[in-house]
Amino acid sequence: MRVFLASIPMDDARVVVVGDGEAALAKLRLFGKTPADLVWFAPNGAPTGPGALQGGPEAIVRVPTAEDLRGARLVFVAVDDADLAVELAALARAAGAQVNVVDRPALSDFHTPALIDRDEVVIGVATGGSAPILARDVRSRIEAVLPAGLTQVAKLARDLRETVIASVPDFMARRRFWEKAFRGPAADLAASGRPAEARREMLRLLNVAAPEQGVVHIVGAGPGDPELLTLKALRVLQDADVIIHDKLVPEAILDRARRDAHRLYVGKSRSNHSVPQDQIETLMVEEARKGQRVVRLKGGDPFVFGRGGEELEAMRRAGVPVFVVPGITAALGCAASAGIPLTHRDHAQSVTFVTAQEKPGGVAPDWSRLAGPNQTLAIYMGAGRAAETAARLIEAGRDPQTPVAIVENGSRPDERVINGALADLGDLVARAHLTGPALLFVGECAAFSAAELDVRAELVA
Numbered sequence: 331m332r333v334f335l336a337s338i339p340m341d342d343a344r345v346v347v348v349g350d351g352e353a354a355l356a357k358l359r360l361f362g363k364t365p366a367d368l369v370w371f372a373p374n375g376a377p378t379g380p381g382a383l384q385g386g387p388e389a390i391v392r393v394p395t396a397e398d399l400r401g402a403r404l405v406f407v408a409v410d411d412a413d414l415a416v417e418l419a420a421l422a423r424a425a426g427a428q429v430n431v432v433d434r435p436a437l438s439d440f441h442t443p444a445l446i447d448r449d450e451v452v453i454g455v456a457t458g459g460s461a462p463i464l465a466r467d468v469r470s471r472i473e474a475v476l477p478a479g480l481t482q483v484a485k486l487a488r489d490l491r492e493t494v495i496a497s498v499p500d501f502m503a504r505r506r507f508w509e510k511a512f513r514g515p516a517a518d519l520a521a522s523g524r525p526a527e528a529r530r531e532m533l534r535l536l537n538v539a540a541p542e543q544g545v546v547h548i549v550g551a552g553p554g555d556p557e558l559l560t561l562k563a564l565r566v567l568q569d570a571d572v573i574i575h576d577k578l579v580p581e582a583i584l585d586r587a588r589r590d591a592h593r594l595y596v597g598k599s600r601s602n603h604s605v606p607q608d609q610i611e612t613l614m615v616e617e618a619r620k621g622q623r624v625v626r627l628k629g630g631d632p633f634v635f636g637r638g639g640e641e642l643e644a645m646r647r648a649g650v651p652v653f654v655v656p657g658i659t660a661a662l663g664c665a666a667s668a669g670i671p672l673t674h675r676d677h678a679q680s681v682t683f684v685t686a687q688e689k690p691g692g693v694a695p696d697w698s699r700l701a702g703p704n705q706t707l708a709i710y711m712g713a714g715r716a717a718e719t720a721a722r723l724i725e726a727g728r729d730p731q732t733p734v735a736i737v738e739n740g741s742r743p744d745e746r747v748i749n750g751a752l753a754d755l756g757d758l759v760a761r762a763h764l765t766g767p768a769l770l771f772v773g774e775c776a777a778f779s780a781a782e783l784d785v786r787a788e789l790v791a
């Protein structure tokens with residue numbers, strides 16, 4: 331560790347900025363967000379026009395004197411004149427301040443780390459001035475996994491700090507309490523803007539007799555490409571104690587989870603059938619009641635043909651705190667990677683997500699509506715009944731020459747796109763020997779897929 335990161339309380343701290351360029355303004359904006367007593371010297375006058383500082387202190391139009399710098403905690407020198415910078419640095423140091431000469435680490439007592447400012451929580455990344463761009467890169471990676479509600483959680487902790495110290499005097503016990511609190515539903519509630527409930531939950535947790543309360547997140551994993559996880563999905567995944575997943579979720583996504591999380595597979599495998607839905611729900615409840623942070627990870631979006639609604643209901647019935655994190659559904663993921671616009675001013679005014687696999691004894695699709703012109707159909711779980719589906723659509727009036735596309739393993743490295751016409755859909759599927767999940771697109775837009783582009787280019791040539 332070549333440098334040490336310390337945090338300086340800004341209440342009542344005098345911070346002086348000298349300069350009138352962008353670097354000086356950036357420091358003024360930064361410290362404008364703190365309670366510091368901010369003083370600004372702009373020897374050449376404050377910039378005006380679009381580049382002017384919004385809000386902040388009035389500029390004092392001269393070079394500061396030793397007297398001006400007395401009592402300053404931090405002094406930032408951001409002047410172009412190198413001699414003046416050296417002079418000011420010496421002056422500030424003599425006045426007892428810590429000095430930072432912008433872009434001159436050798437002249438500075440401290441460097442400014444790349445900062446993530448979440449109000450109550452501040453994170454800094456420092457490389458000792460050797461690689462500021464790397465520090466910024468690391469910062470954005472950290473930023474991506476921080477919960478949006480971090481500030482609210484920290485505020486809640488501050489409000490309850492004294493109460494917690496009084497009720498849990500033992501240091502180690504208190505530490506365990508906080509760890510539990512920050513990873514439990516109280517934190518989730520605070521982060522999702524429900525402070526009163528969050529407070530209640532924290533207080534409940536303080537009552538040592540109360541059993542630990544777990545939480546369930548029903549999370550959409552997207553179509554398979556790990557980069558298509560939402561930031562929130564990634565965060566809860568990295569926080570999970572238990573991950574209940576099925577076949578649609580590839581290893582590449584599970585690899586992003588916390589390494590010591592317990593994984594429970596409830597999908598189909600060759601030798602056995604998939605775990606029945608009610609048993610999955612029971613498992614979710616049992617794990618949550620053990621006090622675990624449970625992620626129920628589902629392909630695509632949990633509320634699009636994912637039975638997420640049933641799981642949500644089951645958690646509510648069991649009184650288990652539950653949150654839903656949406657995911658990119660297969661239709662969106664496949665459309666994007668195959669280059670199939672789902673709507674198009676010239677060809678499709680609507681898009682329908684439909685499944686060819688209705689519940690046994692359930693309601694059959696309304697074929698006449700689905701066969702209407704100017705719409706894109708995205709058919710889920712449709713490969714097994716492709717021929718039948720095509721026949722029904724044609725019977726109900728859709729043109730047999732309507733373009734179709736089959737997207738297998740959409741967004742994954744082994745993605746395949748097969749194009750053709752509606753009349754041949756059954757044959758296309760049969761000849762494709764599909765092994766991965768596949769989505770069927772029906773409609774003029776299906777002809778836009780990358781696979782078709784070559785053909786269209788030839789036609790134009």
Ligand code: SAH
Pocket residue numbers: 553554578628629630631632633634635636658659660661664709710711712737738739740741742767768769770
């Ligand atoms: N909840 C999921 C859908 C589950 S139903 C979602 O929102 O995407 C399962 C069906 O989704 C599969 O039969 C297939 O039609 C489709 N599917 C899921 N992932 C897919 C992928 N990567 N490529 C193609 N189709 C996919």
